[in-house]
Amino acid sequence: MGATIRFGTDGWRARIAEDYTFDSVRRCTQGFATYLVAQGNTGADVVIGHDKRFAAEYFAAAAAEVMAANGFHVWLTDGSTPTPVISYSVVERKAAGGINITASHNPSWDLGFKVRDERGAAVAPDGLKEIETAIPGIADVKRTALEDAKTAGQVKIWDPAPAYLAHIGKLVDVEPIKAAGLNILVEPMWGNGIGWFPRILGGGKTQVTEIHNVRNPLFPEMRRPEPIPPNVDIGLQKTVEMGADVCLIMDGDADRMGIGDENGVFINQLQVYGLLAYYLLEVRGMRGPIVKTISTTSMLEKLGQIYGVDVYRTGVGFKYVGPKFNEVDALIGGEESGGYAFRGSVAERDGILGNLYFLDLMVRMGKTPSQLLAHLYEKLGATYYYDRIDTRFPGEKRPEAKARLDAVQPETLAGMKVAEIVTIDGYKYVLEGDLGWLLIRFSGTEPIIRVYCETTDEGKVQPLLDAGLHLAGLA
Amino acid sequence: MTIQFGTDGWRGVISDTFTFANLRLVAQAIADFVHQESEAETPEVVIGFDTRFLSDRYAAEVARVMAGNGITAHLSRADCPTPAISYAIVNKQAVAGVMITASHNPPRYNGLKLKASFGGSVLPSQSQQVETCLAQNEENARGPNVMDYERAVGAGLIHRFDPAWPYYEHLTHLVDLDVISTGELRVITDAMYGSARKCIADMLARTRCRVWEIRAEMNPGFGGIHPEPIARHLNALSAAVLAKHADIGLATDGDGDRIGAMDAQGNFVSPHQIFALILQHLVEKRHLQGTVVRSVSTTRMVDRLAARYGLPLVETPVGFNHIADHMLNDNVLIGGEESGGFSIKGHIPEGDGVLTGLLLLEAMAAADAPLYEIVARLQADVGPTHYTRRDMRLRHPISKTAMVNRLTQDAPATLAGQEVVDIQTTDGVKYLLADDSWLLIRPSGTEPVLRVYAEAREPETVDALLVYGEQVAQI
Numbered sequence: 001m002g003a004t005i006r007f008g009t010d011g012w013r014a015r016i017a018e019d020y021t022f023d024s025v026r027r028c029t030q031g032f033a034t035y036l037v038a039q040g041n042t043g044a045d046v047v048i049g050h051d052k053r054f055a056a057e058y059f060a061a062a063a064a065e066v067m068a069a070n071g072f073h074v075w076l077t078d079g080s081t082p083t084p085v086i087s088y089s090v091v092e093r094k095a096a097g098g099i100n101i102t103a104s105h106n107p108s109w110d111l112g113f114k115v116r117d118e119r120g121a122a123v124a125p126d127g128l129k130e131i132e133t134a135i136p137g138i139a140d141v142k143r144t145a146l147e148d149a150k151t152a153g154q155v156k157i158w159d160p161a162p163a164y165l166a167h168i169g170k171l172v173d174v175e176p177i178k179a180a181g182l183n184i185l186v187e188p189m190w191g192n193g194i195g196w197f198p199r200i201l202g203g204g205k206t207q208v209t210e211i212h213n214v215r216n217p218l219f220p221e222m223r224r225p226e227p228i229p230p231n232v233d234i235g236l237q238k239t240v241e242m243g244a245d246v247c248l249i250m251d252g253d254a255d256r257m258g259i260g261d262e263n264g265v266f267i268n269q270l271q272v273y274g275l276l277a278y279y280l281l282e283v284r285g286m287r288g289p290i291v292k293t294i295s296t297t298s299m300l301e302k303l304g305q306i307y308g309v310d311v312y313r314t315g316v317g318f319k320y321v322g323p324k325f326n327e328v329d330a331l332i333g334g335e336e337s338g339g340y341a342f343r344g345s346v347a348e349r350d351g352i353l354g355n356l357y358f359l360d361l362m363v364r365m366g367k368t369p370s371q372l373l374a375h376l377y378e379k380l381g382a383t384y385y386y387d388r389i390d391t392r393f394p395g396e397k398r399p400e401a402k403a404r405l406d407a408v409q410p411e412t413l414a415g416m417k418v419a420e421i422v423t424i425d426g427y428k429y430v431l432e433g434d435l436g437w438l439l440i441r442f443s444g445t446e447p448i449i450r451v452y453c454e455t456t457d458e459g460k461v462q463p464l465l466d467a468g469l470h471l472a473g474l475a
Numbered sequence: 476m477t478i479q480f481g482t483d484g485w486r487g488v489i490s491d492t493f494t495f496a497n498l499r500l501v502a503q504a505i506a507d508f509v510h511q512e513s514e515a516e517t518p519e520v521v522i523g524f525d526t527r528f529l530s531d532r533y534a535a536e537v538a539r540v541m542a543g544n545g546i547t548a549h550l551s552r553a554d555c556p557t558p559a560i561s562y563a564i565v566n567k568q569a570v571a572g573v574m575i576t577a578s579h580n581p582p583r584y585n586g587l588k589l590k591a592s593f594g595g596s597v598l599p600s601q602s603q604q605v606e607t608c609l610a611q612n613e614e615n616a617r618g619p620n621v622m623d624y625e626r627a628v629g630a631g632l633i634h635r636f637d638p639a640w641p642y643y644e645h646l647t648h649l650v651d652l653d654v655i656s657t658g659e660l661r662v663i664t665d666a667m668y669g670s671a672r673k674c675i676a677d678m679l680a681r682t683r684c685r686v687w688e689i690r691a692e693m694n695p696g697f698g699g700i701h702p703e704p705i706a707r708h709l710n711a712l713s714a715a716v717l718a719k720h721a722d723i724g725l726a727t728d729g730d731g732d733r734i735g736a737m738d739a740q741g742n743f744v745s746p747h748q749i750f751a752l753i754l755q756h757l758v759e760k761r762h763l764q765g766t767v768v769r770s771v772s773t774t775r776m777v778d779r780l781a782a783r784y785g786l787p788l789v790e791t792p793v794g795f796n797h798i799a800d801h802m803l804n805d806n807v808l809i810g811g812e813e814s815g816g817f818s819i820k821g822h823i824p825e826g827d828g829v830l831t832g833l834l835l836l837e838a839m840a841a842a843d844a845p846l847y848e849i850v851a852r853l854q855a856d857v858g859p860t861h862y863t864r865r866d867m868r869l870r871h872p873i874s875k876t877a878m879v880n881r882l883t884q885d886a887p888a889t890l891a892g893q894e895v896v897d898i899q900t901t902d903g904v905k906y907l908l909a910d911d912s913w914l915l916i917r918p919s920g921t922e923p924v925l926r927v928y929a930e931a932r933e934p935e936t937v938d939a940l941l942v943y944g945e946q947v948a949q950i
Contacts, residue, residue: 017490017529054528054695055489055583109529216694217528 005031005135007128009319009444011114013103016054020111022062023138028113029063029099030142031135033070035127036096038134042071044096049077049086049160051102051192051253053111054217056080060101061146063113067099068149069142076157080215082192082254084350087120088167089160091346097123102192102253105226108218120346121322165200171344172356178204180363185244185260186210187235189225190217193250196352201359211238225252227338229266232258240264246362246369248355255349256338259358261369269338270386270454271373274299276340276354277332278376279361281307288331288343291324293317294428295439295452296336302380302434315425316441322347336452382434382456389465391474393449398442401449401472405440408471413438414463427471431455438464440472449474480504480609482602482796486577486586489528493585498533501587502540503619504608505573509546511604512592513570516545521567523551523560523638524575525670525730527585528695530554533575535624535633537587542627543620552635554670554693556731558827559642561594565823566641571597576670576730579703582696594823595799643678649821650833651761656682658840663724663737664832665712666691667702671731674829684836689715697729704728704735704815704828706743713741723839723846727828732795733815734828736835738846746815747774747862747930748850749835754809755853756838757819758784765808765820768801770794771901772813772864772928775911779857792902793917799824813864813928861937862930867945869923878918879904882947890914891931891939914940916948 003019005012005028012028014020036044048064050056057080064076075093077086083100090098098116106112115123115131123131149155178201186208188194194213201208211234212221222231227249239247239260247260259267267275274297280286281303289310290300304311312328314320318339325333325347334340339349342357358369365372377383393401405427410418416435422428426441436455443450451468455461469475477492478485478501485501487493509518520541524534531554538548549567551560557574564572572590580586589605591597597605611617627633662684666672672691679686689711690698700708704726716724716737724737736744750769754777757763767781768789781788786808791797795818798810802824811817816826819834835846842849854860882904887895893908903917903926912931919926925948929940 017494018496020490021494022488022491058488058583059490109532214694214698215696217696218693220693 005132007132009125009317010104010122011112013106013110013112015109016111022059025059025062025101025113026066026141026143027135027138029066030070030140031131032097032099032115033067033072034134035131036072037070038130039096041096043073045073045075045093047075047077047086047089047093047095047098047116047160049081049089049098049100052080052190052194052215052217053103053108053252056101056111059111060099063099063101064155065143065146065149066141068154069144072154074149074155076155078157078159080192081160082196082352083114084255084346084348084352085160085164087116087346087348088164090116090118090120092163092167100253104253105224105251105256107224119326121326121348122319124323125319167345168353168356171342171353172360174200174356176363177201177356177359178206181205182207182245182359182362183243184208184359185235185239185242185247187232187247187249188213188254189222189227189231189250189252190215190219191225191250191252191254193254193351196254197248197355200356209242209244211235219252227251227256227258228269232260232266236260236264236266246359248358250351250355251338254351257340257351257354258338259369261373263370265370267369267373268386269336270297270299270384272338272358273297273334273340274303274376274380274384275361275372276334276357277303278379279357280331280342281309283361283364286331286343289328291321291328291330291333293321293335294422294424295441296334297384297386298434298437298454299376299380299384306379313422313424318349383458384454384456385458385461386452386454387461387465388450388452389469390448390450391469393442393447393474395447404473405471410471413467414460416460436460436464438468440468478609480602480606482596482599484586484588486580486584488583489585495533495536498536498587499540499619499621500609500612502537502573503544503612503617504605505537505571505589506541506544506546506620507608507612508601508605509541509570510544515570517547519547519549519567519569521549521560521563521569521572521638522575523555523557523563523572525557526554526668526672526693526695527575527577527729528582530575530585533585534573537573537575538633539621539624539627540619542630542632543622545632547631548627548633549636550633552637555638556671556674556727556829557588558732558823558825558829559638561590561823561825562642562645563638564590564592565594566645568592574730578730579701579728579733581701593803595803595825596796639674639677646678646830646833649819649830650678651837652678652682655679655684655833655836655840658684658836658843660684660723660836660840661719661721662686662836663712663715663719663721664688664691665709665715665724665726667700667704667708667726667728668692668694668697669702669727669729669731671727671829674731675725675727675832678829678833687715687719687721702729704733709735709737709743713737713743717741723836725832725835727832728815731828732826734817734831734835735815736832736846738850740847742847744846744850745862746811746813746817747776747860748853749815749831750774750809750811750817751776751780751853751857752838752849753817753831753834754780756834756841757808758786760838760841763808763820765806766801768798768807768810770798770812771899771903771905772915772917773811774860774862774930775913776853776857776860779911790899790901795826859932860930861932861934862928863937863941864926864928865941865945867925867927867948869925872923873918873925875903875918875920878916878948882916885947890943891936912936912940914944916944
């Protein structure tokens with residue numbers, strides 16, 4: 001019997017060679033197999049893929065051996081595969097579920113185990129609980145040697161790319177992008193996004209250059225493959241050196257994205273969300289609800305007013321966005337960390353499709369990224385400024401801080417009137433007259449408190465953050 | 476028990492058997508062994524690590540266990556070659572040393588090498604001691620004593636140090652940098668992403684040579700190669716040599732105890748040739764004397780040179796520990812083996828790729844001729860020799876003794892038209908032919924692999940010998 005394995009909201013992540021061992025992966029897989037059988041999926045197809053982290057392909061093979069021994073028919077990817085491609089493959093293969101060996105944007109010494117349901121989406125929390133409960137000791141794990149399972153046809157190694165490429169080919173016409181003569185820099189952060197843009201956009205006038213595009217499981221030149229500063233600094237610098245028109249950024253497993261403009265300035269993920277929503281509503285003329293976490297931009301509410309579409313707010317984390325996205329048949333769903341899902345595809349984040357849409361926006365509008373942002377602000381009638389502070393906050397001080405935040409109901413913040421206090425997740429103070437908001441949240445996984453704000457008055461960013469720290473008892 | 480501790484230490488697949496939990500058990504057994512070996516109240520050990528995935532963390536973990544057992548651990552600050560750690564043991568008069576490395580193995584492996592106070596691999600009796608401790612601890616369910624890292628540093632039980640500079644200082648006594656300087660050589664060093672990176676370049680910084688380093692960055696995926704300096708993995712080196720019009724390319728393996736070389740034309744120079752060239756140089760230019768030791772699978776060119784110089788020659792089984800035995804007890808001038816591990820008089824009894832590379836440069840500079848030319852002269856002088864080794868994967872492990880007995884009894888009278896003049900059983904079976912050609916058939920000690928080696932005057936004869944060897948070995 002091994003140690004207890006806990007599935008967090010995005011599956012299980014642990015340190016390689018400490019808790020993350022081949023045996024642990026086999027046990028998790030057995031738990032998932034048992035769960036799928038209990039759901040009535042005996043003998044169904046499953047998809048298994050992995051990222052470019054250390055030994056990820058071997059862990060995926062270990063998972064395939066266990067699924068095969070449990071009577072499933074396994075589609076095992078023939079190499080590292082972006083998370084959105086794995087999610088799409090689950091749907092395309094009509095599989096009962098999927099396993100993705102990835103630790104997304106975590107540090108290099110971690111790996112993870114994500115599970116997907118038959119729609120390619122994250123398994124809901126009560127499902128994760130069931131899987132967790134079904135995880136046995138190593139002695140009770142079934143296994144068929146990979147070679148035998150391949151010979152018996154229980155494991156098929158296949159290339160998921162053609163089907164995915166055909167799928168996104170239906171969502172966006174890449175020919176105008178190829179013909180546009182753009183100079184594009186791609187920063188895949190040593191991850192699964194490597195090679196996709198040269199493949200999708202190659203052969204036309206548009207030039208695609210990649211950096212950090214070999215496999216190096218240490219992710220050099222960045223803290224971790226997370227598409228925010230300072231991890232993106234080298235890519236932004238290179239954008240300027242090359243005179244590129246745009247820098248497309250993807251995180252380690254290519255489900256999240258970021259953008260650098262033609263001047264090497266980072267366009268944050270709230271701005272990107274605003275631009276992508278504008279693209280779908282205005283440029284593509286589509287209509288449908290927008291789903292957003294409360295920690296992302298108010299530009300969406302404004303766009304909702306302008307185009308007459310509903311905007312749904314959820315707690316922080318894509319686990320809340322995905323179900324809502326399906327429920328309301330949304331046009332777009334997203335969070336402040338740069339993960340966006342789109343109508344017509346899977347209710348999961350997709351960094352490849354998001355970046356392609358961004359390029360399409362540039363080409364159709366004939367504007368650079370910085371011009372696009374200026375154009376959006378003009379349309380919205382305001383400029384939006386955002387900042388965020390993450391501070392260490394000991395867990396034992398949390399109840400006291402919570403009690404304080406529950407008790408204090410400020411009427412004004414930084415001289416602006418509070419219109420509404422939203423407590424879906426943390427404490428969000430919405431300011432009157434579309435002036436912005438302040439959010440105070442405790443991290444679910446680390447002893448950290450996050451203070452976020454967005455405002456249309458640049459001078460109010462710092463005062464708002466200070467007010468937030470003060471409310472939390474930190475200043 | 477999943478841990479197989481042998482004379483070469485312990486090796487395993489990361490996250491499979493090579494886990495932190497197992498490493499702590501091995502480290503505890505080593506700590507017990509250190510206390511058995513030393514009367515000192517606080518014995519000292521040296522700990523180093525290579526560039527592999529998690530090697531630095533594994534090394535720190537070993538240091539924590541040493542500290543937990545009241546042993547002072549001199550822990551390297553950065554990745555370093557194995558010979559630098561072996562030298563540090565002698566230099567610091569430590570009881571033993573631990574090197575975290577899987578040498579030239581594929582990337583998914585890591586390992587632990589245990590070094591004795593004399594700076595070479597531990598004796599079989601010593602590794603037996605560790606094995607016994609390991610088994611006893613398991614039997615008594617005695618867990619490892621682990622001290623918190625920061626506490627151990629504070630208590631002076633973990634001491635970070637830089638093994639490179641004392642090692643470099645020592646090498647200057649073995650190599651004549653002034654002679655190398657006169658060569659004004661253009662050198663490419665290829666660390667194969669391993670831990671001898673920077674070493675040769677650092678040494679040559681004191682000379683008039685120009686150095687370009689390739690594959691010197693950290694990449695625990697080793698860019699898809701195995702860090703073994705054989706021709707198959709050195710395409711990048713020969714390309715760099717040609718591109719830079721370099722005089723020589725020097726490749727070191729994953730932990731820097733082996734060497735491989737390329738001449739200015741991008742042709743592989745074998746360890747056999749390197750051995751003969753260095754021997755020639757040490758005797759003819761440096762006027763040194765002493766026994767020549769080579770493993771059973773190494774070229775007879777050195778026998779011919781030793782005979783000419785009137786030096787004793789000793790043949791040993793495969794494995795540097797056998798050469799080390801002679802270095803410790805006799806007046807050995809040079810010892811080496813086919814895999815590219817060499818050491819000389821005055822150095823630790825251990826293969827050293829950095830030292831060997833520098834000695835080869837010294838021989839080139841002293842000869843004042845291109846490497847391909849001195850290799851051609853060598854061939855004309857004590858050759859011609861051609862050499863090939865083939866590895867055959869066996870379906871089942873075979874009994875070495877039975878095979879040796881059979882091949883000794885059924886030995887042919889002639890082979891490839893030459894009389895078989897001697898049959899040696901130092902390690903496997905070696906047929907020695909009248910014209911100094913030979914055929915060696917040797918099952919590997921650790922894997923179900925059979926190695927067949929042949930050296931002859933003509934390439935055709937080599938092929939004929941190998942074909943014969945593969946045939947009789949298969950029966």
